[in-house]
Amino acid sequence: MNASTPVVAVPRAAGADASAVMADLARIFHDRAPQLLGETARTFFVEMVSVHVARAPADADLTRAALDQLGIAAGEMANWRQIEDDPASGRRFALMLEHTHALEAWCRAPLLKDDGRPTLLLHIDAHDDLNGPSLLPDADRRKYLAPLGSDVMTLDDPKTVRRFATRGYIGIGGFIAPMIGSAAIDAMLHVPGPAQAGGRGAASLAIGLAPDSGFIRVEKQNCARPGIPYHRMNLAAALEVAHSFDGHILLDIDLDAFCNRYDTHGDSEVQDADALIAMAEAAQLLTASGLPRRAAVTTVALSPGFFPGSLWREALRFANAMRAQSIG
Template identity: 25%
Template structure:
């Protein structure tokens, strides 16, 4: 249950519900009680397969785990030999948090981090976290979310305050120096952020009392702002893997919607002017090329954390089984030392 400030919210029921859907992304929302000042809302995971748009979602879930329920999708991840595999990609930051915790225990926190982000999106929206002094608070339990404490990150993901579209933002606000390298499909380039600096800012938001500000990222061409976060855009895997610092720690995240994003989380996907929906043959060929290029690159042994997300409602479930088989063959089965 969450109490929110109703004073600045839409008065019309349809507009209010749309606001709540946008404000609590990924959650099924029910208004329990409301007056002129406050609204009490109940939040839960969606229990209907229709939410995930994909007509083959149940087939994909059978492959993942025959006993899984639809409402359990947001909490699914597993650690394989070389990488973390999750359904939703916000679990990426949980894996990064575990990695940071270990580096902290070893008294070896990196001064600079390179994020290799292979994705159809930037995932840099504002999470539902609130600034309080020098820390960020989870409004569901009023406790700090600390990247060096993975339990707090896990709770934030499960609460929905770190969503599939916002998991990058906390990380970039929390680390001193980051190079954010983004490999995107060519069709995204015309509307992409320009390579340059990323500024760590705050969004004014008094919807959940008593909090006031949420972390935000803004993108600017080089030279426009002073920042220790740099963003670079690529559309070719070879360029993406070139000219990487010899000293920075490297984290690699792959959202499978890079290879096919037929639905893009939108029930009206059929009406889109363009759908990123290559054939199965092209999807599997591209997966082979990208993962092979990474494994053959001179940075492969320097990657300290590796995550892959299947993204239900974005990357079609009909591709899950074969795609992961290809990835496992390249990352695990071809390496005798595993």
């Protein structure tokens, strides 16, 4: 068994056989080929082998950047995150590599109380991250079921969110859907990055969970239909909207908004110097707006495999500046 290949323990339902479990796992995890390692009366143990041919990462600087800048090995990258609360202000700041851990950071944040005030998500990211995770809905809209077994994730218990994230059920682009499904956010502003400037109100839609779709899935709708308002615009326009918003704010920043070089469909032509300028301009706008000092939660993701490792040193300076304003 390869040390980097995950092994999952699947509870054995009454009458379940190994072939059915293998088929379900293959359907849920498209990039893995399940191989049965063993079984007991209660559990199947399955090695989740990658279907991709082993090769060096596209970003040759990634492993060294993780070690040099954060002191973590390559095998720790997927699950690494830091979540900090300021006891004086109640604000929360979270730094992570994979963006999926933003959901954990939002759960039970001190300032996100059910006080009747709406919540706005300001999402600065090259992607909208409205993918559907491998989760099944529950009658309680703040709870979601694992695709296999009987495990339950509840947004009122961050430990369950952490467990589902590390097992791959949420995914790097599926962490917003549970917030929409639980009505934990009331509107979303999306800033795709400096290359997609846009204007105020550009690409306005409504978003909501698609009904009767099995796994939870976000459906983008025409604004005439019910849903949560979604607006794509540039950062200056988004900050203007946020300034006048009377409610809670989640400030969510993915560094790939400034350089999405290693995405399959990314902006590979963006040079380091241009990315650094875009990052500095964004930091200046955010600082001048005062939003990090107002947001209930500020999250920053480095997104390995999208944002280049060669810029992590500068990216961490950006993150530390946001942290200082949020909880410093």
